[in-house]
Amino acid sequence: MEPLSNIPGGMRYYFGREARLRRAVEDAAMSVFDGWSYEEIATPSVDYYALFERGMGRAEAQRAFRFADTDGRLLALRPDVTSSVARAAATLFAGAPRPLRFCYAASVFRQRPRSHAEWRRQGRQLGCELLGAGHADADVEVLAIAAEVLERLGLDGSYRFTLNHVGVFNGVAEQLGLSLEAREEMRQLVDSRDAAALEQFLKKLGRSAATAERAGRLARLSGGRGIPEGAREILTNERSRAALDELDKLFSVVASLGLGEGFAIDLSDVSGLDYYTGLVFKVYVEGAGARVGGGGRYDELTANFGRREPAVGFVLDLDALTEVLARGDFEVKNGSGANVNGVEGGEVAERFREARRRRALGERIKME
Helix, strand or coil: CCCCCCCCCCCCCCCHHHHHHHHHHHHHHHHHHHHCCCEECCCCCEEEHHHHHHHHCHHHHCCCCEEECCCCCEEEECCCCHHHHHHHHHCCCCCCCCCEEEEEEEEEECCCCCCHHHCCCEEEEEEEEEECCCCHHHHHHHHHHHHHHHHHCCCCCCEEEEEEEHHHHHHHHHHCCCCHHHHHHHHHHHHCCCHHHHHHHHHHCCCCHHHHHHHHHHHHCCCCCCCCCCHHHHCCCHHHHHHHHHHHHHHHHHHHCCCHHHEEECCCCCCCCCCCCCEEEEEEECCCCCCCEEEEECCCHHHHHCCCCCEEEEEEEHHHHHHHHCCCCHHHHCCCCCCEEEECCCCHHHHHHHHHHHHHCCCEEEEC
16 A cells, blocks of 8 residues: 555645745736736536547547546546636527636646656646637737736746647648548657658558658748748648638737747647647747647637637646746745744734734734
8 A cells, every 4th residue: 555655646745935936927827817808717627528528639638537427427637628618608608798708727637648748647727718709819819918928927038939720731631631540640740840751651641752742841841930931832722821821910910019039830830639720829938848838729619519609718837837937036026935024022912913013014924
């Protein structure tokens, strides 16, 4: 039997300065969300497993902690917040005026990590969702909010957003006439940026050497401001071209807001959850071992609950952010690390009267 002095792998305590820092980061993010008129929503910690299977896709949902309810239905500890928010929009808020703006700070639970670097069974997500708005300005809104959160945390100049559009890859897969299985294998090869393996894969499927070579170049279309050079030459189908045009317009607006230095287009980054339908982006910060957030457009997700409507959102990983910020002075700048003044001497009532007086002045005290 495992001794109770140990805790399960992937779980941990937070204490003192680290716990205060996490609270300060969460408060800063929620303050930004509130400033953009997003209403906080709290979703159930336990829900039906089928909800997450539909929302995240089967592969991602299978990482959840699952268990049977008393009626035999399969439940799960919440591995994702977006799926639950989308259901609420289509059910509880079906009659509410659009667009809906929701934000949250919520714990998520996953029993299997994507990688060793992400080995946490419990994480905390800071996010916002904009539902019922399908125009490009909705995409700009969530990008601007995410950037403002990072700037509020003192990370301006050290963050990078990579933008893509699922229509770019889907258009290529459609043009090549790939089955679902072949499409997924190709997606993994593009995402790993293995152009040579991608060419060999397509040749094995009977595609011509010229076609395989051109598609293989998709794995190299990464980085840079604006559409990568040569992208329009490679992406000749209508769907991919339309996606490129959307990305081009979006990047132009972002650059006009003075955010261009922190943004790049990466057409070879095609990982992500199954519910994305348009813009998809990831957020990186200098000094973090893995990405600190991501998001995108998921216009089909609410259809699972009876009402289809456009939607876009993002999440930031509190754990990843605080690991970076712990090396700086964010906590001090936000007042969490104020000097402690001792209260000692005198009778009990006298000491606590003095303590209450100092607390009313905003001092941080410690009873001796």
